[in-house]
Amino acid sequence: KAGVTQTPRYLIKTRGQQVTLSCSPISGHRSVSWYQQTPGQGLQFLFEYFSETQRNKGNFPGRFSGRQFSNSRSEMNVSTLELGDSALYLCASSLGSQKNTEAFFGQGTRLTVV
């Protein structure tokens, strides 16, 4: 059974640009969550999607947005990049039910903003 796939693995962007990251969840999983991980802040929750609907959102500015497609694949977009957006972006997939929230992570996308 294939795991969670994130593309690209590495990305270098310039301040002011925008970026789109992709996440393909485990087959059968309908929930995808996105996290930002930095050495200083640890894993910070960005948002969670289930069946193409955003169910929850963390405390990040509106420059961070996401969407989910009918096949459960998800994309995350960051506009007007800032140096502080440099981080490891992780996505996690789960069944997303009330009783089963075990999440499985991808390898992440390492974004560097210069």
Added chain:
Amino acid sequence: EDQVTQSPEALRLQEGESSSLNCSYTVSGLRGLFWYRQDPGKGPEFLFTLYSAGEEKEKERLKATLTKKESFLHITAPKPEDSATYLCAVAPNTGGFKTIFGAGTRLFVKA
């Protein structure tokens, strides 16, 4: 406010020296508590889910336990390959489907 605190921040052990990592949590109702292992530059690897106080789960040299306020990850006779960051996370009953992570414990096991 929902919160997860892990201690210690870092732990250095000799191979074979058993110890425990702590995860204290404050949530308005617990849907589940999770333990993950993360190696440098990689995504977290799922280890355990605990749902209610008194529950225990084991996997190889690791054993996770849960009380109403904290969870412990016991490591028995660790090996150098157990060196990693161990993350604890909670899913509250309220606030939608959101998982809150602790800062992690960096474990170093020396041969």
